[in-house]
Amino acid sequence: MAQTFLDSTELVLNMGPQHPSTHGVLRVILKLDGEKILGTECVVGYLHRGVEKIAENRTWAQFAPYVDRMDYVASVSNGLGYCLAVEKLLNVEAPPRAQVVRVILTELNRIASHLIWLGTHALDLGAITPLFYVMREREDILNIFEKYCGARLTTHAFRIGGLQYELYDGFEEEVKRFCDILGPRVDEYEELLTVNRMWVARLTKVGILNAADCKACGVTGPLLRAAGVKWDLRKAQPYSGYQHYDFEIPTRSNGDSYDRYVVRVQEMRQSARIVRQAVDRLEPGPIMAKVPKVIKPPVGEAYVSIEAPKGELGYFVVSDGSTQPYRVRVRPPSFINLQAVDRMARGALIADVCAIIGTIDIVLGEVDR
Amino acid sequence: MRRFLRKIFLIDLLEGMWVTFRSQHPRNICTDEYPRERPRVAERYRGAPRLNTHPETGETLCIACNLCAIACPEALIVVSSERNEKTKRKELTDFTYDLSRCMFCGLCEDACPVDALELTQDFEIASYTREGLIWDRRMLEEGPRPARYKF
Numbered sequence A: 001m002a003q004t005f006l007d008s009t010e011l012v013l014n015m016g017p018q019h020p021s022t023h024g025v026l027r028v029i030l031k032l033d034g035e036k037i038l039g040t041e042c043v044v045g046y047l048h049r050g051v052e053k054i055a056e057n058r059t060w061a062q063f064a065p066y067v068d069r070m071d072y073v074a075s076v077s078n079g080l081g082y083c084l085a086v087e088k089l090l091n092v093e094a095p096p097r098a099q100v101v102r103v104i105l106t107e108l109n110r111i112a113s114h115l116i117w118l119g120t121h122a123l124d125l126g127a128i129t130p131l132f133y134v135m136r137e138r139e140d141i142l143n144i145f146e147k148y149c150g151a152r153l154t155t156h157a158f159r160i161g162g163l164q165y166e167l168y169d170g171f172e173e174e175v176k177r178f179c180d181i182l183g184p185r186v187d188e189y190e191e192l193l194t195v196n197r198m199w200v201a202r203l204t205k206v207g208i209l210n211a212a213d214c215k216a217c218g219v220t221g222p223l224l225r226a227a228g229v230k231w232d233l234r235k236a237q238p239y240s241g242y243q244h245y246d247f248e249i250p251t252r253s254n255g256d257s258y259d260r261y262v263v264r265v266q267e268m269r270q271s272a273r274i275v276r277q278a279v280d281r282l283e284p285g286p287i288m289a290k291v292p293k294v295i296k297p298p299v300g301e302a303y304v305s306i307e308a309p310k311g312e313l314g315y316f317v318v319s320d321g322s323t324q325p326y327r328v329r330v331r332p333p334s335f336i337n338l339q340a341v342d343r344m345a346r347g348a349l350i351a352d353v354c355a356i357i358g359t360i361d362i363v364l365g366e367v368d369r
Numbered sequence B: 001m002r003r004f005l006r007k008i009f010l011i012d013l014l015e016g017m018w019v020t021f022r023s024q025h026p027r028n029i030c031t032d033e034y035p036r037e038r039p040r041v042a043e044r045y046r047g048a049p050r051l052n053t054h055p056e057t058g059e060t061l062c063i064a065c066n067l068c069a070i071a072c073p074e075a076l077i078v079v080s081s082e083r084n085e086k087t088k089r090k091e092l093t094d095f096t097y098d099l100s101r102c103m104f105c106g107l108c109e110d111a112c113p114v115d116a117l118e119l120t121q122d123f124e125i126a127s128y129t130r131e132g133l134i135w136d137r138r139m140l141e142e143g144p145r146p147a148r149y150k151f
Helices: A051-055 A060-067 A072-090 A096-124 A129-149 A171-193 A197-203 A211-217 A222-226 A257-281 A333-338 A341-345 A352-360 A364-368 B002-008 B011-022 B067-071 B107-111 B137-142
Strands: A011-015 A027-033 A036-043 A300-308 A311-319 A325-331 B049-051 B077-083 B090-098 B117-119
Touching: A027 A352, A036 A341, A036 A352, A051 A060, A051 A325, A060 A072, A060 A325, A060 B107, A072 A096, A072 A300, A072 A311, A096 A129, A096 A171, A096 A257, A096 A352, A129 A171, A129 B011, A171 A257, A171 B011, A197 A257, A197 A352, A211 A222, A222 A257, A222 A311, A257 A352, A311 A333, A333 A352, A333 A364, A341 A352, B002 B011, B049 B137, B067 B077, B067 B107, B090 B137, B107 B117
Parallel strands: none
Antiparallel strands: A011 A027, A027 A036, A300 A311, A311 A325, B049 B117, B077 B090
């Protein structure tokens, strides 16, 4: 007897690579039993540009603009990580004023990245309204970036050894004004979402990843903190003078999507707190350390990891003493956090996959590099 | 009991609606009516490149030192020069800048020792052809001529 297609066998379904809620070109192969997910597999590489290989054909200073194009939502953090790694190799340290400016810009970028995450994550789950509000606040941050370094998204704000540009007139006031309005604006988002019954129902107990699973997968960032692990590289191994700032690491205990939402919203408030302190710490001084015009680091290797908005962002750079890197390896947070999708999605419903992918906050430019 | 009443009267949803309602005033509109009104970009904006000339004599400021071409990560700048037999100095003959590969990182601008090459505030540099994005010396000195629309 011929088999009908209405039998109850398992179904393999491709989600993506052009699905709007995968935030780029990610393909997820889903194995389904009805609406229940039996297993997933992520296929990455659609946006592969070979950035690590490009690094081997560029000089140290020339590669700096390319790192902005990996995690383009948080390009300033990428630039900071690369500059810190090369500075460690060269054994120089950015002057204090440059470090404070770096902290201000990276924290503003963290807020911008979380805002984009909040807007798109809500959009994936059918809440369109927050997207418009977060774009409004992000616009303020991008205007600050544009006035400071001349570009909005792929900023190339930092140079090896410090900064290229001095702050523009009125920078402090503008940043402070933004910090003042951010608090009430975040309250607005919380009014829209935190207590909204649909939002709560879509997120609670979806994509649970406990602390042990997080550690097993190497997951970092807000995902790890939502599972109750108080791990933030800004506190654990301070860089750029983060030890001087007074801030808290928001954590939650359940490790589900709702907790990740709460952790990220809290992080925005904490970032604004850091920015406010940093603006007060601004003192006149040099912004560039003594770095030769042609950068030739001594033979050796260095690894520097920073707390990017998405998790631990590491740069491993190897020098053979020439003007070009021998190897640049990036440890991208999105790529490693993406490996946890299978653990989170198993047993969930197909509609929850959007929530699970959204809650990791992936940027495909960084996943594929 | 309070939570129950909140649930019954849809308070959580109405609070969200109230946020939307508060933003209805026209002063909250932040859309730019481009191209009707052009956005004012920042002073340091990195847009179309320009090769500066001396404001009075009109001679180019470029000394054909080739530093911008060396600094460029994409190697998209070609500087051609010839030696003047009288003054024994290099003089610029042509300057090619391939905008289709440019990522506006600003490294060429930083490398220029005489402020001849500059990334300007012009941002309307689209072209219908790939060749149209390869700018020669004349275009670099003039700058882009974006279409002006009538309304």
